[in-house]
Amino acid sequence: MEYTIQAAVTGEFDDVVDATTAALEEEGFGVLCDIDIQGTLKEKLGEEFPQYRILGACNPPLAHEGLTAETELGALLPCNVIVYERDDGDIVVSAVDPEQLVGIADNDSLDSIATEVTERFDRVLAAVSEEFEPASAV
Template sequence: MTYTLATTVSLPWAEALERTREALAAQGFGILTEINVRSTFEAKLGPEAADAVGDYTILGACNPALAAEPEMGALLPCNVVVRRNKGADATTVEAIDPQTMVQLSDAAAVNEVADDAGTRLRKALASLGDATK
């Protein structure tokens, strides 16, 4: 089983990042956290490590209406990665597949939430493909 949903778009990294934020918002997700991995690598490991990782941001997306079990909060927010290697001509956007949560709970509500979140994340990623046309 793959644990991510992904798309690759022929947008510059900064534009892909902004459009990802917009696409998530259109599906009811807010961004709770944002981690600039490149900047973190540069600060902690130096510029060569930052160059090796490329442009890389992790967005912590959350849709509070989809909260099913309080314990599932340990798995949230849903991480969405926008990354582009140095010299690449495309940007990759990946989101955690909410179906991975289903494996951790027997609750029917978790399955319903994972289905809904997965549908919303797929729609957000699909809309990014539309942005390249």
């Protein structure tokens, strides 16, 4: 089952993270948390891991609408967008597929919100892809 939408680009990792954050902001999302998986695994386990960041993205009006329709939706928020480095050096930006995510709730009133978030995430991925050279297939 596919549960993300993604784009792969060639560029400097931190630049791709910055571009992703800026594109999310353009679409009305704030990044509530930024988790550095590479740093965390190194610090907590002494393990090496490729560059990998989890951005917890939230669009307050859409979150409010969703939580009003389904109180338990908060367990699925914020929507995660990940940026990671593949073995070949390319950078992948991957967002949770909102339609798959809210499908768990089985609440038809969330469908329009999921569609809206999907459209916004598609534009985020397109903006990042336009800013950097495309990479080989994801």
